[in-house]
Amino acid sequence: MPIASDVTLGEGVKIFQPDLVNLYGCSIGADTKIGAFVEIQKNASIGARCKISSHTFICEGVTVEDEVFVGHGVMFINDRYPRAANDDGSLQTESDWEVLDTRVKRRASIGSNSTIGAGVTIGESSLVGAGAVVTHDVPDYAIVAGVPARVIGDVRHRSKSLESEC
Numbered sequence: 001m002p003i004a005s006d007v008t009l010g011e012g013v014k015i016f017q018p019d020l021v022n023l024y025g026c027s028i029g030a031d032t033k034i035g036a037f038v039e040i041q042k043n044a045s046i047g048a049r050c051k052i053s054s055h056t057f058i059c060e061g062v063t064v065e066d067e068v069f070v071g072h073g074v075m076f077i078n079d080r081y082p083r084a085a086n087d088d089g090s091l092q093t094e095s096d097w098e099v100l101d102t103r104v105k106r107r108a109s110i111g112s113n114s115t116i117g118a119g120v121t122i123g124e125s126s127l128v129g130a131g132a133v134v135t136h137d138v139p140d141y142a143i144v145a146g147v148p149a150r151v152i153g154d155v156r157h158r159s160k161s162l163e164s165e166c
Contacts, residue, residue, distance in 0.1 A: 010048060026058075029066065043099075053112070061099040061118075068104050071112035071130065076102055080118050105140070127155055 003015070007023045010030035015021055017036035025042025028034065032046055035054035040046065044058050047066035055073040058064070062076045078099045085091055100119035104110065108122045111130030122128060122138045129145030129152075138144050143153035 006042075035072070047106070061101045062104070062116075063101065064104045065106040065108075067107045069109040070104075071110055071114065073113045074110050074116065075114075076116045077118045078102065108138075125155055 002019055002021050002023065004024035006025050008027040010028060010032065012031040013028050013034070015034045020036040021034060022039040026040040026044040026046065028040070028046045029048030029050065031048055032050040032052065034052045035056070037055045038052055038058070040058045041060045043060045044062045046052065046058070046064045047068060049066055050064055050068045050070070052058070052070045053072040053074070056070055057075050059076050059078045061078040064070070079097050080100065082097070083092055086096060102116060102118060102120055104122045105124040105126070107125040108128070110116065110122065110128045111132065113130055114128050114132045114134065116122065117133070117135045120134055120137050122134065123140035123142060125141050126138045127143045128134060128138065128149065129143070131147070132145050132149040133147045134144065135148045138149070139151065141155050142151045143155055144150060145152050
């Protein structure tokens, strides 16, 4: 069952390939679109009128506010120090790690193949360039790109020279 019974779906949510997603314990706001091969884990929240493109992974602790675009193959991380086993060799359980909350503010856009680190906030209306690795908070309206992602502009003051660099 790719869409668990504990998923809260707002009115008008479109899941284009319901047999090709894995959604459990999450909430998805009204009129949001979900592509194929998307996983959204428990305790994740997606706002209204968002677009979550194919092959994206949204883990526990991630909040995506309204009108956010998430490109193809975006990966969220919720733990800075992941391990499979404890020092004694026993497998870790949920109680062995701390989930760090990550927030994507209203109207932000995240480019394809970006990786969003644990515990960061991506600012309102900001733009994360394709392939960026976000390790620190992104200011509202900032354009960030690179590995690690750095501010390269402001969406309110886009210039022709900046666009020609991309």
